[in-house]
Amino acid sequence: MIQAHGLRKTFTTRSRKGVQTVEAVRGVDLDVEKGEIFGVLGPNGAGKTTTIRMLATLITPDAGTAVIAGHDLLKEPAAVRRRLGYVSQAGGVEDTVNARAQIMMAARIHGVADPGRATAEVLDRFGLTELADRPGRTLSGGQKRRVAIAIGLVHGPPLLFLDEPTTGLDPQNRANLWDRIRQLRESGTSVLLSTHYLDEADALCDRLMIVDHGLVVAEGTPADLKREVSGDVITLRTDQPGRAADTVKALARETRVDDDLLRVYVDDGEHALPGLLRALEEQGVALTSIALDRSTLDDVFLAKTGRTLRDAGAAA
Numbered sequence: 001m002i003q004a005h006g007l008r009k010t011f012t013t014r015s016r017k018g019v020q021t022v023e024a025v026r027g028v029d030l031d032v033e034k035g036e037i038f039g040v041l042g043p044n045g046a047g048k049t050t051t052i053r054m055l056a057t058l059i060t061p062d063a064g065t066a067v068i069a070g071h072d073l074l075k076e077p078a079a080v081r082r083r084l085g086y087v088s089q090a091g092g093v094e095d096t097v098n099a100r101a102q103i104m105m106a107a108r109i110h111g112v113a114d115p116g117r118a119t120a121e122v123l124d125r126f127g128l129t130e131l132a133d134r135p136g137r138t139l140s141g142g143q144k145r146r147v148a149i150a151i152g153l154v155h156g157p158p159l160l161f162l163d164e165p166t167t168g169l170d171p172q173n174r175a176n177l178w179d180r181i182r183q184l185r186e187s188g189t190s191v192l193l194s195t196h197y198l199d200e201a202d203a204l205c206d207r208l209m210i211v212d213h214g215l216v217v218a219e220g221t222p223a224d225l226k227r228e229v230s231g232d233v234i235t236l237r238t239d240q241p242g243r244a245a246d247t248v249k250a251l252a253r254e255t256r257v258d259d260d261l262l263r264v265y266v267d268d269g270e271h272a273l274p275g276l277l278r279a280l281e282e283q284g285v286a287l288t289s290i291a292l293d294r295s296t297l298d299d300v301f302l303a304k305t306g307r308t309l310r311d312a313g314a315a316a
């Protein structure tokens, strides 16, 4: 559905401080299969939105090529545009106009043969029929997000771009939206979504790429990626993380200190734990807490970039 190679975008801004350039995307390859949910996971400022906007024909790449739904992104942008739906991070739902009218307008803009019917269908599909005649400002965050997706889908595109679809939603609305995105996949729509939520990427995506500073640092299924940094993570909280790390180094594949936390990467946590605790006790290192977990996508991010996704987000 999408084959992209070497996508690049640099932004130049001029202000009183002078000319500033930001290399937002620095050579991204992407391969999205038909009917899959593909995720672009990364911290704030990683280049997710810029990548999606290039693929959605909204900004022109400085370099690179892409074929989307069988059409060349640069040579046939109008054909590409007809085959995709795009839902921006902000959502694009008007406050003063009701949902039905907004969806109907999108259907007309796209030249849908029977806009009334297409609107009614998409309203029904997203559980919006009851709310269809209320102005945008009276809808909840989750309802607005569903209207935005309905606007993006009313012309029945085979490919949908969702830029951070669940940011700001409460857990119940996020779960609801995940179900609806999964239903899209079942009906054959390919979905490319960006997110900075690890659990979202893990729960929803068939495959994903992790981006950082405009580059792809890892790609695969969530299970493959986690297998790459295989094994378990033992997280120990202590006042002496450096000393604890030195003590357990020989028993671990890798250790990482993060404030008062020591992460110990081992092949088999259950078996490694007793030996680890014994060694720490012998050295007189006191612990305030112990946790044993399977590796997560954050551990993949940490292994590839040396930072956790949370830290990377905070630094951006």
Ligand SMILES: Nc1ncnc2c1ncn2[C@@H]1O[C@H](COP(=O)(O)OP(=O)(O)OP(=O)(O)O)[C@@H](O)[C@H]1O
Pocket (backbone or CB within 6 Å): 011, 012, 013, 022, 023, 024, 042, 043, 044, 045, 046, 047, 048, 049, 050, 051, 196
């Ligand atoms: N129009 C623009 N002009 C100048 N700089 C830009 C522009 N758009 C994006 N950037 C910069 O490019 C970098 C990547 O931005 P982008 O929006 O693609 O990141 P993102 O991964 O989507 O982040 P977020 O999760 O915060 O939306 C950032 O440093 C951003 O400030």
